[in-house]
Amino acid sequence: MKEGLKSSLLNKIKVTDKFWRGYQELVMNTVIPYQKKILNDEIPGVEKSHALANFRIAAGLEEGEFYGMVFQDSDVAKWLEGVAYALEVRPDAELEERADKVIEIIEKAQQDDGYLNTFFTIKEPEHRWQNLQECHELYCAGHMMEAAAAYYEVTGKDRLLHVMERMAEHIGKRFGTEEGKEPGIPGHQEIELGLLRLYEVTGKENYKDLARYFIEQRGKDPDYFVKERKKRGWVHFDMDVHNREYNQVHATVYEQKEAVGHSVRAVYMYTAMAELASLYKDEKLYQACCDLWENMTQKRMYITGGIGSTVDGEAFTIDYDLPNDTVYAETCASIGLVFFARKMLDNVIDGRYADVMERALYNGIISGMQLDGKRFFYVNPLETEPGVSGKLYGYKHVLPERPGWYTCACCPPNVVRLLMSLGKYLWSETEEGVYSHIPAGTEAHFDKMDVTVESNYPWDGRVTYHITGKTEEETILGIHIPSWVRPGSVQVRINGKEKNITADVEKGYLILKRVWENDEVELVFPMKIRKIYTNLKVREDAGCVAFMRGPIVYCFEGVDNPGLLQSYHIFEDAKMEEEVCKEGLLEGCVLLKIKARKLETVGDSLYSDIAPVRTLTTLTAVPYYTWGNRGENQMRVWMRGE
Amino acid sequence: MKEGLKSSLLNKIKVTDKFWRGYQELVMNTVIPYQKKILNDEIPGVEKSHALANFRIAAGLEEGEFYGMVFQDSDVAKWLEGVAYALEVRPDAELEERADKVIEIIEKAQQDDGYLNTFFTIKEPEHRWQNLQECHELYCAGHMMEAAAAYYEVTGKDRLLHVMERMAEHIGKRFGTEEGKEPGIPGHQEIELGLLRLYEVTGKENYKDLARYFIEQRGKDPDYFVKERKKRGWVHFDMDVHNREYNQVHATVYEQKEAVGHSVRAVYMYTAMAELASLYKDEKLYQACCDLWENMTQKRMYITGGIGSTVDGEAFTIDYDLPNDTVYAETCASIGLVFFARKMLDNVIDGRYADVMERALYNGIISGMQLDGKRFFYVNPLETEPGVSGKLYGYKHVLPERPGWYTCACCPPNVVRLLMSLGKYLWSETEEGVYSHIPAGTEAHFDKMDVTVESNYPWDGRVTYHITGKTEEETILGIHIPSWVRPGSVQVRINGKEKNITADVEKGYLILKRVWENDEVELVFPMKIRKIYTNLKVREDAGCVAFMRGPIVYCFEGVDNPGLLQSYHIFEDAKMEEEVCKEGLLEGCVLLKIKARKLETVGDSLYSDIAPVRTLTTLTAVPYYTWGNRGENQMRVWMRGE
Known part of the structure; x- marks a missing residue:
């Protein structure tokens, strides 16, 4: 761990299994470098980004006009956040130097009063903070705060952190319920998450409080944006200000019982609430x-x-x-x-x-x-x-x-930052101990124990936790038993000795509490193929069947299954087998071979009272996440069945 | 038949069966009177029509502004056409007098040069004939021609006919491929049908030729409307002029192989082509x-x-x-x-x-x-x-x-004119004889025979044709054997004597050729319930089953079937029974009782590997055309099945 840094899960957990480490390598070797070129408009034939140029112009380093969406700044923020996590996974001096240079520019683009947003700095300075509904100033700030926290967390460098602390101060002075402040809320939730990340890395309570303010204030006046729009008298996108559910201002967060509106805005808000x-x-x-x-x-x-x-x-x-x-x-x-x-x-x-x-x-x-x-x-x-x-x-x-x-x-950099910081999603660390949420291969150095997980999840159900205790206290190692595992069907051995875990599972976690020394916990999750049925209230999938094996949802593609996918019918007790793909794009994936009926229309009438002819056949299902990699074709997850 | 009138099928065939005569009564007693009030803005709380007022204003009988769509005139035309057919079914002096008065106004609204269109007469006289793509002048003319022909055909009154003959002349002078004319085509096909109706009642070849011109010219220059728009420099609706398939100008009618674009425009054009x-x-x-x-x-x-x-x-x-x-x-x-x-x-x-x-x-x-x-x-x-x-x-x-x-x-008056002229869709009369297309109850007086059809179709398969010959020649009586009847399964008795018809069916018609005297042909179509399967290429209905009995398609509604319609599953060889509805809204209809499986989700999870529980139940299906008459509820025609 780097000196001067508050310890965080990010620094403690390294992803090691083939599946996720493979994704991390892909991101580091392909996505991040490509993305950097995009931001710098270095890829010919690709839509202009201009995102870094906007910062250079705002910083006075370059002449020019703002170009792009009003939230173009967030592309740079998300790239930086992804880079930070990537540097944690695999140090890269050249990449870090590039990031440092970008941060220098960002610092110069910041205004004297702490304000940072290139659209309003370059293009519409007179409109600053007037259009929270549409203009994403708080959204961009939130993303840049997340980047600043991540970069500090990984590298220990605080230049961007300080930039965003100044911006947070600027925001805190302007928004709130106190006398002289505006009771503003963001049109696209995200600032809350940024402020909470600043709090996470600095421990400064005011960031936490400001995040709380934005959440608590939301929906107190469901007409806030209606009034804001009336007051300012201009629009940016001309978004419907009366669709209050769209950005979840229809009620206070305490009164919201149903997930409504723009789904990304919703889950960002729920995350901050949680x-x-x-x-x-x-x-x-x-x-x-x-x-x-x-x-x-x-x-x-x-x-x-x-x-x-x-x-x-x-x-x-x-x-x-x-x-x-x-x-x-x-x-x-x-x-x-x-x-x-x-x-x-x-x-x-x-x-x-x-x-x-x-x-x-x-x-x-x-x-x-x-x-x-x-x-x-x-x-x-x-x-x-x-x-x-x-x-x-x-x-x-x-x-x-x-x-x-x-x-x-928006999606590519979001994938990048999630995958490159995946470790912290796999584990929790509390006062009582540590909890493994997903049995992916990891090397983790927690305060009270080190854990190495050997795993070929999601293909293989055998997972081994090697624990080295660091304390004389009794500590919990919690291991999540996925809900798709039937109670009692998971085999567990502790230091080679079989253990019936039925009594030790609480809220889906196997709770092992002891003084850990050098111990080994081996679990075997039964990876049988499961037929999945939807609640019949889902009109589209009623009477249909989907397939899962472990956590993987499968789908059927035309490229593997001749004829029309809708002509196949899954029947009860049909034989289901698995097969590891030996070559090609899907090498290493477990594929499914499912016996099914194939219906064939008699004649070529559109409608007929002659029932289709049925033959038996075997279908191939591939992991859903791999679909659409082999050319345009039919795909479906839910198959007609019994 | 009224004196001075060309004999037409319309005048020769009277619909007598309960089913269609019931619909005709409904139209005469309810729809037409209501529609008249609408056109006159006499129904409070209903959107203003102003259609008749537009004509009064254009006629100089009233002061005011044009109000309504650019094709508002066609509402009056369609009403008049429906009224004409209604007068054929049941004379009504008061209704005829009203229609006469409307026609007087229309006549006065016609311009000296024959032009008739209230929008362009009142509102934009300078824009006449400049926007065939969007402005429906030819469309409105077509509908008024249809009304004029119908009114003449039924009442023998030719005032509106002459109005529209003058308009046809006006159009014929303006459009065509000859020197000095414009090679115009309608943006919404319909004028062709109007002209052909004028030809039908007057026998004047030039109307037929002009209709042919409009059909032949279509698509010769796929950019006709693009150029027209460029030339005029203004738009009415700002419709997409580059979507050539929308109004079927993408190719000449001879080159069109697929039904594309706006479906009403398409079938109106195909009708004229045929x-x-x-x-x-x-x-x-x-x-x-x-x-x-x-x-x-x-x-x-x-x-x-x-x-x-x-x-x-x-x-x-x-x-x-x-x-x-x-x-x-x-x-x-x-x-x-x-x-x-x-x-x-x-x-x-x-x-x-x-x-x-x-x-x-x-x-x-x-x-x-x-x-x-x-x-x-x-x-x-x-x-x-x-x-x-x-x-x-x-x-x-x-x-x-x-x-x-x-x-x-548009739809209500179209239903009116179809139902009130239904007779001519039920029969054809040719040189060789007459052909019954649909075995509905009718009284028909053809040139060579009178035929009375006794029928309780579509509920009952027993249909009796009573024929009285009027000639010594051998004449054909053709009777359509619907394609849903399995060959050989229809029973036929001629004058009480059973006949095997297998050899006498040509292209779906039982052909009976003889010198008709007083004869009786009785047919019994087997009205068993049929399971219908779609061609599996129809993704949405593959693996599903629909039900028909005779010509009637059935559907399932929530009001008759508790729970969720998607939770029912039709299985092979399930018992299917019929039941005549004894009371209520559907009295007299044959309903179906279908044995089915009902699936029920175990627990209330969204997804589960526990298969739904199955029980046996009986579903009720009602004729599709009756759906949505008993409150808002689920409805479906295609049920999941084997």
Whole structure:
């Protein structure tokens, strides 16, 4: 650990398994360098970013005009945050030097009063802070604070931290309920998370309080943005100010019971709520989080961990409305869901949260990135149809293949920062001990013990925890038993001795409390193929079957299965086998071989009273996250079944 | 038959069966009077029509401004056409007097040069004929020509006919390929049908030739509207001029092989093409119609006879794209499909056309009207979901209950004119004889025979044709054997003597050729319940089952079937029974009782590896056309099945 730094989970946990370490290598070797070039407009034929140029202009280092979206600054922030985490995973002097230079520019772009935002500095200085609804000043600040905290956490360098502390001070002077301040709230939640990260690395209470203010103030006046708009008399995007649910200002956070509106805004807010609940031991706020959690994960979430059913406002819709082919399920929203789950675990160690984190991580998030790291999905559908998906009205947003990542600025860097800081999502450390949420391979150096996890998860269910105790106290090692494991079916050996764990599982965690020396805990999760059924209230999936093995959701693609995917029918007790893919793009993945009926239309009438002919066949299913890597074709997760 | 009138099928055939005569009574007693009040702005709380006021203003009888859509005149035309047919069904001196007065006003609104259109007369005289793409002048003229022909055909009064003959002359002077004329084409096809009706009642060839010109000219220059727009430099609706398929100008009519674009525009055009093909004995044009027919009815038509899969342009999409819950399937489009089918029968007596006519008439058209005649659907979905249909993005146009008909001006009068002239769709009369396309109860007085059909179709399969011959020649009586009847399963008795008809069926018609005296032909169509399967290329319906009995498509509604419709599963060899509804709104309808499995989710998880529990139950299905008459609820035609 670097000197002068507050110890954090980030620094303590190294991801080592093939699966996630592979993703981290991909990000470091491919995504981050590419992204840097994009920000610098060094890739020909790619839409201009101008994001770094904006900072140089605002810093007075260059002449020119602002170019890009009003939130263009956040691209630089997210890149920096990803770089910070990457430097933790693998030091890289050249990359760090580049980042340092960017930070110098950012520092120079900051105004004397602490204000930092290149759009308003260069282009519309007279409009500063007038349009919180649309203009993302607080959003950009939040991302830059997250970057500053991460960079400080990893490198110990505090230049950007100080820049953002000054910005936080500027914001704190302006917004609040005290006399002389404005009771402002962000149009896109994010500042709360940034302030909480500043608090995390500096311990300064005022950041925590300011974050709390933004959360508490939200929805107190559901017409805040209506009034703000009326007062300023101008618009930026001309967004609908009366759709109060869109950015969750329809009610105070305590009164919100259902996940509504823009899904990324929602989960960023819930994350901040959950963190504040744990920091302030605020039971009422935690309860509000629980209500939202239950509604979202039990009524409004795809099997892949995708959230947001409609492109209209990239938003949640209503309970059990989960269409597969017109879905939104933005990659960023699933990432935000993981953020939220992780902060809920800081309140209560409960397997429900780890289960959802696992679901999103192994499925709906990494599906956002092409296996080569070069292209990205915003939208993660559960069914695609060539000629329809990406083409027809209502389906235009559902692309059947990943476009170049540069066309979408938000998801790629979000994937980067999550994957490069993955360690802290895998474990919790409390006064009582440590908790493994996901049995991925890691090397962790906690205060009271070191743990090395040997794992070939998600393909293999055998996971070994090697523990070296560092204290004479009794300490807990908690290991999450995923909810897909039937009670009693997981084998556990402690130092080679078989143990019946039924009595030791609390809220989804195997709780082992002892004075740890050099010990070994071996678990074998049963990796049998599971048929999954939806709650019948989900109209689109009723009467259908999906397949999972371990945490992996599977899908069927046209490239592996001849004919039409909708012509296959899964029947009861059909043979299901697994097969490790030996070569090609999916090498190392476990594929499924599923016996199924194939229906064939007799004749070529559109409608007929002659039942289709049935034959037996074997289908191949591939991990959902790998879909769309082998050309445009049909894909579906939910198959017609019995 | 009235003196001085050319004999027409309209005058020869009277509909007598309970089913269709019931609809005609409903239209005469409820719809037409209500519609008149609407046109006159006499219904409080209803959106202003002003359609008659526009004519009074244009006629100089009243002061005021034009109000309404640019095609508001067509509402008056359609009302008049419906009134004409109604007067044929049941003379009504008061109604006729009202119509006469309206016609007087229309006559006065005509300009000296024959031009008739209140929008351009009152509001934008300087813009006449400049915007064929958007401004519906030819469309309105076409509808008024249809009204004029109908009114003349029924009443023998030629005032409106002469008005529209003058307008036809005006149009003929302006448009054409000859020197000094403009090679114009309508933005919304309809003028062709109007001109052909003028030809039908007057026999004047120039109307037929002008209709042919408009059809032949279409698509010769796919950029015609692009150039027109550029030339005029102003827009009315600002419709996309580059979407050439939208109004079928992407290719000449001979080159069009697929049904594309706005579905009503398409079928109106195809109808004119089919009529011209028969009038000119144009084989090439008939072949073009056949290609379009095949594509539309074998790849782009709902089981209900609905066409147009998307709200985006109220249009066709691609082959086999037939979503049930985001469907458009406009009532008017199915009516146009019947027009097209009927004109195809004038080319070749072929059961394919009668089959589709039957499908649309008994299902997707009358579903457009509430059973009490007071409310109407534009959109006829095959699946609805409360909370989703009519509410969420992508489903807003799919209303779960019929709105007051006044909110949609086009479908109600189209239903009126079709139902009130239904007789001519039921029969054809040729040199060789007569052909019954649909075995509805009728009294028909043809040149060579009188035929009375006794029928309780569609509920009862027993149909009796009583024939009285009027000639010593051998004459054909052709009777369509619907394609849903298995060959050999229809029982036929001629004058009480059983007859095996297998050898006498040609292209779907039982051909009986003889010197008719007083004869009786009795047929019994087997009305067993049929399970219908879709071609598996239809993604949404693959693995599903629908039910038909005779020509009637059935659906399932929540009000009859407790729980969730998607939780039912139809299994092979399930018992299917019928039951005549004894009381209430559906009195007299045959309902179906279908044994099915009901799935029930175990617990209330969103996803689970515990298969739903299955129980046996009996479902009730009602005729599709009756859906949505008993409150908002779930509805579906296609049920999950084996």
